[in-house]
Amino acid sequence: MSAVGHPPPPFFKRGPAPLARLVFFVIVSLALLVIDLRYRTLELARQVVAVALYPLQRAAYAPIELYERAGGYLQGLAALQQENRRLMRKDLEAAGLLLRQQHLDQENLRLRELLDMKTRQPVPGIVADILYAAQDPFSRRIVVDRGSRHGVVPGQAVVDEAGVLGQVTRVYPLQSEVTLVTDKNQAVPVEIVRNGLRAVLFGTSGGQMELRYLAANADVQPGDRVVTSGLDGVYLPGLPVARVLRVDRDKAYTFAAIACEPLAGVEQHGQVLLLGQRESSPREAGETADGDKKPARAKRARRKD
């Protein structure tokens, strides 16, 4: 205490000395840090505090919501008509594919049955609104307005109309957090559409991504589209993720430095689709030996209501 201020005279009752209190609290917070970073066992405490904070959070969000709604109201007829025309055209363009989809699905099912392969589960989805980008400046996350009450579970893939947005990483009763594909710690197994080359996509700082672990002479060109490979069991195969921006082949390094930009509108407001989990986890599948149809169906039924 001698470094800052003066020690109090000993005849005033002040409880433990400030330095002792500081050391105690610092140890507690360091313990919290280590536990949360290493073991991630504080989720229950987080849930409790989050529920208590929810009204305050909604109150803080109210002015922003009002501003957005007012903006949307004043957007004008012309912009809406234009958007309507654009959507109708897009619908028509997609119709050719969609009309044949059912036929192709049936055919696929028959062929899979013929080949005696496991039938793919149809994937249900939950539509959610992006509320806001999470405050934490060290990571890239967004908060959406669907939570465990609506059947969201951690690990679900999140997509928008253009491609993969990220993955649900934390679920609260009425909200959930989505870690974006541009987050530094988020990895997506991908393949390049043009040649089927497999790689892993990581986020980098500045809202971009990079393809790692591809050899310096790998066949990658700027403009290549990158889609999910589906090897992880989280993302369905073939969802568009990114486009290659530039490829730096430095002979000094084993791997090429390949920068990509996300296709989905990350960190924008709008609606997203939380895809159901593709397949049950291996442990779950092992416990229910008679196939994983039952839990999947139960999940689907719960999500419908």
Next chain:
Amino acid sequence: MAIQTTHSSRRILLPVRPWFILLSLAAALLLNLVPLGRAIGMPDWVALVLAFWSVREPLRVGMGSAFALGLLMDVASASVMGQHPLAYLLLSYAAGGLSRRILWFPLGQQALHILPLLLGTQLVMVAARLAGGADFPGWGYFLGSFSGALLWFPLTYVLLLPQHRPVDKDENRPI
């Protein structure tokens, strides 16, 4: 109205009311929760108000409040548990320890005292997160401390208003 902001002023302030401290801390938390995305230079209101009360009332607001507020901020901002408590604790300890020194200075120099404390708070958070393998948020992140230090002037005025009641009470005045 000559507002008393330092110890060297002649006027004596009314004692602070605990509910007002609580209210101001809650308001700061609310301001911190407003989702502005990645706006650069937004001050950390909780750190600022906490520093203010740690300087003004070191016996009422101290490390206990800092720890509790830090936990709330951790959950609200979806950061790692323990990041905000650690930073706020050190801020509150330093501000409380320096309180008897800071209050002898005029407001501008008080703000200059607060600036390194706020910067230190942000540095602790950056260090805690970088050690955990997070991404460096860029130098713009530290602008929040400078805007926070600038806010020391209006903040002092607003938060001391209730203690500036005149000696002869006016029943029609709200605070």
